[in-house]
Amino acid sequence: MSDLTYQLHHLCIYEKNPRDAMWNWLKWYHGIPAFYWSGMDGFHHTDEGHVDYTFLACGGPFQLQLESPPFQFEYERKWFDKHDSGINHICWIVDDAEATIEPLIAAGCEVAMGYEEFDGVYNGFVAIDPEGRWIEIMSYVNGFKTPDVEFYPVGARKLQTLGAMQLCNDLDAMVDWYSETMGQRILLDRRSDNTGLVYMVDHTYDGRQCVNVLATPDNDAELAIMDRHGPAISGVLYHADDVEGVYADALSAGMEAVIAPTLDPRTKAVTGTLREPSGNLIQVRERLAA
Numbered sequence: 128m129s130d131l132t133y134q135l136h137h138l139c140i141y142e143k144n145p146r147d148a149m150w151n152w153l154k155w156y157h158g159i160p161a162f163y164w165s166g167m168d169g170f171h172h173t174d175e176g177h178v179d180y181t182f183l184a185c186g187g188p189f190q191l192q193l194e195s196p197p198f199q200f201e202y203e204r205k206w207f208d209k210h211d212s213g214i215n216h217i218c219w220i221v222d223d224a225e226a227t228i229e230p231l232i233a234a235g236c237e238v239a240m241g242y243e244e245f246d247g248v249y250n251g252f253v254a255i256d257p258e259g260r261w262i263e264i265m266s267y268v269n270g271f272k273t274p275d276v277e278f279y280p281v282g283a284r285k286l287q288t289l290g291a292m293q294l295c296n297d298l299d300a301m302v303d304w305y306s307e308t309m310g311q312r313i314l315l316d317r318r319s320d321n322t323g324l325v326y327m328v329d330h331t332y333d334g335r336q337c338v339n340v341l342a343t344p345d346n347d348a349e350l351a352i353m354d355r356h357g358p359a360i361s362g363v364l365y366h367a368d369d370v371e372g373v374y375a376d377a378l379s380a381g382m383e384a385v386i387a388p389t390l391d392p393r394t395k396a397v398t399g400t401l402r403e404p405s406g407n408l409i410q411v412r413e414r415l416a417a
């Protein structure tokens with residue numbers, strides 16, 4: 128078991144039309160805790176390029192990052208050329224990003240982007256997990272921290288982000304890997320014969336209630352994502368008091384219907400599935416008791 132602590136922070140959507148895509152989220156109870164744009168002197172400019180990015184949040188500490196071309200690095204452009212709009216990475220906060228490089232490589236990660244110190248506000252690098260999903264590792268320095276929203280359910284329907292959903296080829300192996308390498312513990316285990324779904328959480332779950340879902344594809348939409356991208360970060364998980372209501376609101380906000388709210392036999396929770404403008408999935412489930 129790793130004695131390094133990894134705290135789930137955000138997932139990042141690469142989106143070629145972020146200003147258009149953002150409206151759906153904003154109309155669906157999301158706010159903007161932070162916006163960094165390429166016109167800011169020296170911030171997020173590298174020798175290779177620059178980037179705009181916007182953080183979106185909805186009642187929980189787990190946030191979405193919308194990032195737009197041309198991107199800061201060539202390795203990011205290569206990913207975008209291959210995958211187009213989609214979820215590029217999940218970010219984990221650690222105390223010391225540099226100290227995690229060797230353990231992650233020893234556990235089978237490749238390094239996509241070497242360790243960098245960004246503008247005196249954070250240090251980090253990007254690894255690739257053993258099935259090919261990207262992991263951003265970041266530590267804050269000099270008192271910097273990306274802003275949070277209030278960790279409080281939004282609106283009368285009480286919508287909140289819960290975390291990220293990741294589709295796996297070898298679910299058992301990935302559950303073991305995220306446990307042993309990244310110190311995650313299993314909150315909910317609905318597997319049989321290496322198929323199903325597992326909710327994993329980090330050491331801050333009691334206060335922050337963020338979930339990392341590892342699963343095998345369970346419907347045509349998830350199979351299509353695996354066909355297109357391979358094992359991938361497939362979407363964002365939410366919970367709400369009124370799943371039917373937030374589902375209807377999501378349709379009004381421009382999200383696309385995939386599976387209307389129904390009982391998910393894996394979690395025993397009423398769950399609805401939608402697609403957001405970049406093609407990723409949204410799942411809204413009934414409230415998960417902390």
Ligand SMILES: [Fe+2]
Binds near residue numbers: 138
């Ligand atoms: Fe990120």
